Amino acid sequence: MKDHSKIINESLEEKNRFFTRRHFLKEASFGFGGLALANLLGGCNFNDTTTSNNILFDPANPLLPRSPMFAGKAKSVIYLHMAGAPSQLELFDYKPELMKMDGQDCPQSLLEGKKFAFIRGVPKMLGPQANFQQRGESGAWISDYLPHLATIADEISFLKAVTTDQFNHAPAQLLMHTGSPRLGRPSMGSWVTYGLGTENQNLPGYVVLTSGGRNPDSGKSVWGSGFLPSVYQGVQCRSEGDPVLFLNDPDGINRDLRKASINTINEINQQQYKEFKDPEILSRIAQYEMAYKMQISVPGVMNIADEPQYIHDMYGTKPGKESFANNVLLARKLVEKGVRFVQLFDWGWDAHGTDANLAIDIGHINKCRSVDKAMTALILDLKQRGLLDDVLVVWGGEFGRTPMQENRAGKAVPFKGRDHHTEAFTIWMAGGGIKKGGSYGETDEIGYSSISGKTNAFDIQATILNQLGFNHEKFTYQFQGRPFRLTDVSGRVITEILA
Amino acid sequence: MIGTITEFIGHFHPVLVHLPIGILLLASLLFFLSAKEKYQSLRPAVGISLLSGACSAILSCISGYFLSTTDDYDQQLVSLHQWLGIATAFISVLAYLFFKQQKNWFKWIMILLTLMIIVTGHLGGSLTHGSDYLTASLRSSENKSELTKSIADVQEAVLYADIVQPILQSKCYNCHGPNKQKGKLRLDQQEFILKGGKSGETVLAGKTDESEMIKRILLPKEDDDHMPPVEKAQLSKNDIELIHWWVASGADFNKKIKELPQTEKIKPVLLALQSGQTTEEIKISAIPLKPVEKASDSVLLKLKAAGIMIVPVAQNSNYLSANFITTENIHTHIELLLSIAPQLIWLKLGNTNISDSSLAILAKLPNIIRLYLENTTISDAGLQSVKKLSQLQYLNLTRTKVTVNGILQIKELKNLQELYFYKSGVTSADYTSLKNLFPKTKIDTGGYKLEMIASDTLLVKPPLGK
Numbered sequence: 015m016k017d018h019s020k021i022i023n024e025s026l027e028e029k030n031r032f033f034t035r036r037h038f039l040k041e042a043s044f045g046f047g048g049l050a051l052a053n054l055l056g057g058c059n060f061n062d063t064t065t066s067n068n069i070l071f072d073p074a075n076p077l078l079p080r081s082p083m084f085a086g087k088a089k090s091v092i093y094l095h096m097a098g099a100p101s102q103l104e105l106f107d108y109k110p111e112l113m114k115m116d117g118q119d120c121p122q123s124l125l126e127g128k129k130f131a132f133i134r135g136v137p138k139m140l141g142p143q144a145n146f147q148q149r150g151e152s153g154a155w156i157s158d159y160l161p162h163l164a165t166i167a168d169e170i171s172f173l174k175a176v177t178t179d180q181f182n183h184a185p186a187q188l189l190m191h192t193g194s195p196r197l198g199r200p201s202m203g204s205w206v207t208y209g210l211g212t213e214n215q216n217l218p219g220y221v222v223l224t225s226g227g228r229n230p231d232s233g234k235s236v237w238g239s240g241f242l243p244s245v246y247q248g249v250q251c252r253s254e255g256d257p258v259l260f261l262n263d264p265d266g267i268n269r270d271l272r273k274a275s276i277n278t279i280n281e282i283n284q285q286q287y288k289e290f291k292d293p294e295i296l297s298r299i300a301q302y303e304m305a306y307k308m309q310i311s312v313p314g315v316m317n318i319a320d321e322p323q324y325i326h327d328m329y330g331t332k333p334g335k336e337s338f339a340n341n342v343l344l345a346r347k348l349v350e351k352g353v354r355f356v357q358l359f360d361w362g363w364d365a366h367g368t369d370a371n372l373a374i375d376i377g378h379i380n381k382c383r384s385v386d387k388a389m390t391a392l393i394l395d396l397k398q399r400g401l402l403d404d405v406l407v408v409w410g411g412e413f414g415r416t417p418m419q420e421n422r423a424g425k426a427v428p429f430k431g432r433d434h435h436t437e438a439f440t441i442w443m444a445g446g447g448i449k450k451g452g453s454y455g456e457t458d459e460i461g462y463s464s465i466s467g468k469t470n471a472f473d474i475q476a477t478i479l480n481q482l483g484f485n486h487e488k489f490t491y492q493f494q495g496r497p498f499r500l501t502d503v504s505g506r507v508i509t510e511i512l513a
Numbered sequence: 514m515i516g517t518i519t520e521f522i523g524h525f526h527p528v529l530v531h532l533p534i535g536i537l538l539l540a541s542l543l544f545f546l547s548a549k550e551k552y553q554s555l556r557p558a559v560g561i562s563l564l565s566g567a568c569s570a571i572l573s574c575i576s577g578y579f580l581s582t583t584d585d586y587d588q589q590l591v592s593l594h595q596w597l598g599i600a601t602a603f604i605s606v607l608a609y610l611f612f613k614q615q616k617n618w619f620k621w622i623m624i625l626l627t628l629m630i631i632v633t634g635h636l637g638g639s640l641t642h643g644s645d646y647l648t649a650s651l652r653s654s655e656n657k658s659e660l661t662k663s664i665a666d667v668q669e670a671v672l673y674a675d676i677v678q679p680i681l682q683s684k685c686y687n688c689h690g691p692n693k694q695k696g697k698l699r700l701d702q703q704e705f706i707l708k709g710g711k712s713g714e715t716v717l718a719g720k721t722d723e724s725e726m727i728k729r730i731l732l733p734k735e736d737d738d739h740m741p742p743v744e745k746a747q748l749s750k751n752d753i754e755l756i757h758w759w760v761a762s763g764a765d766f767n768k769k770i771k772e773l774p775q776t777e778k779i780k781p782v783l784l785a786l787q788s789g790q791t792t793e794e795i796k797i798s799a800i801p802l803k804p805v806e807k808a809s810d811s812v813l814l815k816l817k818a819a820g821i822m823i824v825p826v827a828q829n830s831n832y833l834s835a836n837f838i839t840t841e842n843i844h845t846h847i848e849l850l851l852s853i854a855p856q857l858i859w860l861k862l863g864n865t866n867i868s869d870s871s872l873a874i875l876a877k878l879p880n881i882i883r884l885y886l887e888n889t890t891i892s893d894a895g896l897q898s899v900k901k902l903s904q905l906q907y908l909n910l911t912r913t914k915v916t917v918n919g920i921l922q923i924k925e926l927k928n929l930q931e932l933y934f935y936k937s938g939v940t941s942a943d944y945t946s947l948k949n950l951f952p953k954t955k956i957d958t959g960g961y962k963l964e965m966i967a968s969d970t971l972l973v974k975p976p977l978g979k
Contacts, residue, residue: 165963351838383970397961400931
């Protein structure tokens with residue numbers, strides 16, 4: 015013991031010999047700079063929640079629930095995407111001035127320097143085809159294309175001057191959901207499940223439901239996980255036939271045998287993990303476990319036939335077929351069971367007027383009728399269940415439609431139709447701490463461009479994340495040597511529509 | 514026209530001044546270095562540095578003079594800065610002229626020049642950024658704690674002196690204070706505030722719509738007239754609420770908060786001040802402001818092992834939420850909640866097989882704010898323990914067997930804001946009597962219907978022939 019302290023003292027003395035005057039001067043100058051440097055580097059501390067996010071997910075249980083940065087209002091999201099882009103000029107953006115210009119040549123000032131997906135030369139203007147009325151106490155303009163939604167105008171907040179910079183479906187959809195018009199970024203649902211996990215470990219945290227006969231143009235990338243761990247990608251469920259493909263046990267294999275084989279596979283994976291320490295292996299094990307649990311939990315929750323008749327009457331659902339209404343009812347069941355993010359895509363809104371189904375005054379009305387009752391029922395049903403404040407509902411397309419009649423390649427199309435339009439469209443939100451009966455943004459008198467309160471995909475993403483309890487500027491994932499955000503380098507929380 | 518051109522030239526002053534400062538300091542450095550044999554080769558550079566430095570110093574003086582005539586700076590400070598600046602320019606010219614003569618006393622001129630640059634530069638900085646700018650960051654932490662300390666009891670605080678003035682001090686004084694009076698406005702003393710500025714009445718007691726200050730801080734950020742200017746530190750939402758309330762309530766300089774009428778809008782803001790929090794997050798969260806100890810990790814692990822989904826309600830909070838949706842044997846595991854009783858504020862027991870008897874534990878979980886019991890077999894008996902939850906704000910009893918008689922038991926819960934009864938024993942017929950019990954609570958008995966409209970199932974068909 016004595017020897018020890020002797021050695022320690024000796025080394026301390028040795029050290030003291032270095033404390034010279036020169037040392038003092040050096041320390042004094044470098045040390046002062048060092049103080050400042052420590053301040054600077056403090057900003058790089060990733061464990062500091064005030065400067066960066068702190069999402070430490072356990073790769074063995076990647077979907078366990080996690081805390082948001084601050085206590086958000088919303089706990090889950092139902093996003094209703096009308097793929098193809100509905101016409102704001104027939105639904106929410108009432109423009110009597112446009113009616114006066116109906117049939118006239120489009121003024122040159124609206125065409126110069128602009129690019130359209132299909133319009134060439136000088137198109138004619140097309141007046142609103144729907145009849146508008148102001149609804150509820152908020153006085154929101156909603157057309158007779160959506161008679162049911164019109165009854166709950168006071169539950170909703172409208173964003174009437176949304177803009178985008180993409181005029182083709184796939185890139186515009188990707189921008190809306192992943193924050194980039196190109197492939198490879200994680201979708202909003204992936205970000206949210208990565209950030210919050212999910213409260214029901216027997217179900218996926220992020221479910222995707224499609225209707226309208228086709229997947230959205232952007233394909234499955236629009237619910238992909240990008241560079242986030244693959245466990246956070248959207249799980250597409252079907253409302254017709256098996257909800258999740260390949261989930262059933264094959265013929266001749268019972269549940270015990272299935273369990274035994276999964277256990278064996280997991281054991282092998284465990285050995286693999288011990289050798290390589292790749293966290294994706296743990297994710298894989300978790301996914302096998304999840305699939306096994308989903309065999310029991312999914313058929314039950316995905317079956318809307320056990321809902322009472324008055325619910326079916328309310329939503330207009332008919333079990334057993336693929337429809338938007340069925341998907342909406344399913345979405346409600348899923349969030350009730352703790353699913354974090356439910357993404358719906360309904361295809362068929364691309365009203366170019368090239369055939370009757372895509373005509374503003376024919377097919378577009380039918381599309382509206384196929385969603386109107388169900389989405390209205392969703393808001394009312396969440397409300398009566400006391401869940402509307404917990405669930406954020408978002409409705410919208412990927413862009414808007416032109417105030418001009420489409421003239422594909424310079425020639426008239428057979429029906430009334432509108433081209434893709436990037437400069438103004440309407441998106442609405444409800445629940446999840448969104449203002450009731452709010453409206454933000456204005457377009458000019460013919461609905462061509464946004465004149466005030468402009469918003470874009472990033473603002474909408476920032477707002478959704480904010481309602482869930484995330485600061486979109488600090489919610490990041492380290493990839494390729496730099497932190498990535500859903501909102502990239504922009505985005506503003508649209509506080510004007512928050513309750 | 515002349516006026517605008519001089520103003521234009523004047524605005525170059527803040528850019529130009531950096532040239533003489535940099536060049537003349539370099540000249541001084543080169544001069545003293547070249548005294549050493551090793552750096553003798555630098556000597557010829559001193560002359561040219563002094564010449565260019567002197568020229569730029571003269572330009573700075575000219576532009577500075579124009580700036581001083583247009584902007585509203587503290588006259589005393591400006592004149593000191595002005596004369597020191599002219600003197601510096603003069604000395605730099607002298608230095609250039611005498612440099613070639615290699616006099617022995619020349620080094621004293623260089624030392625004087627260096628000192629002059631430092632002093633003049635500092636004065637200039639004080640003019641633009643405020644006299645305490647340099648050391649403000651070192652003192653800021655003390656100031657902050659002082660500020661929160663002084664409003665430990667918000668109701669006793671003087672609204673102007675303790676709350677509004679510190680906001681003005683940190684966000685406005687720089688341009689509207691003793692050193693600078695942009696727009697002829699000064700906000701650091703009562704008489705100046707009441708006097709107003711170039712654009713008219715800054716503060717009109719009780720008239721927020723006519724008070725220039727309120728109008729400008731409420732303008733959108735993109736507006737040129739928005740205050741503070743977009744590139745400067747902005748007022749927080751709470752700051753704005755407080756200033757707005759101060760003007761609306763009569764812009765009194767002496768009254769205490771408790772003497773003023775408190776609107777619903779200002780109450781949460783005052784509450785936030787009380788707790789020393791300045792965040793805007795309060796508005797959208799329902800977390801108690803009182804701090805709580807962290808639940809121990811071993812306890813949390815035990816709960817998680819039982820299949821209870823338990824997480825802090827936010828990363829920076831110790832309060833917890835619990836969800837039993839996938840918990841098996843809920844009746845045995847619910848006892849575990851006792852170990853996190855101080856922290857538990859949100860409890861989800863919906864869609865489980867929880868029974869009235871297991872609910873007895875609720876009486877020992879006093880901090881619960883949100884309670885979900887939807888789609889369970891809970892009946893009136895189960896609500897007995899709920900009446901102890903004095904903090905309860907949200908109660909979901911949809912699809913339960915609860916009736917009005919059960920609700921009578923919880924009528925003492927004055928914090929209740931939302932009550933949901935859809936498909937329970939409580940129906941819309943009970944609404945009026947419930948509303949009498951809970952006048953301020955949002956009560957929803959549900960049962961919304963969407964009547965079928967003929968057009969719902971009708972398909973629009975294209976006209977024949979197309």
